[in-house]
């Protein structure tokens with residue numbers, strides 16, 4: 001995988017990593033899961049953030065597509081929270 005600044009996993013990861021994350025997201029309950037519209041807004045914010053590298057947030061080390069799927073999670077950048 002080449003380093004891709006401001007790329008989501010969707011654009012940069014191997015199929016296995018993305019499929020694994022999608023499976024994990026599917027297992028979340030409705031109470032845990034971020035509604036789709038909000039999820040997509042969160043990912044848009046990440047895509048415009050300098051801390052996103054190859055699908056990983058450099059502030060927390062999480063795959064943003066996974067972190068953003070949890071309703072209760074917040075952007076980890078306390079100084080400039082985008083979501």
Ligand code: SF4
Nearest residue numbers: 046049057075077082
């Ligand atoms: S700092 Fe926030 S907006 Fe930026 S990549 Fe991380 S989670 Fe996304």
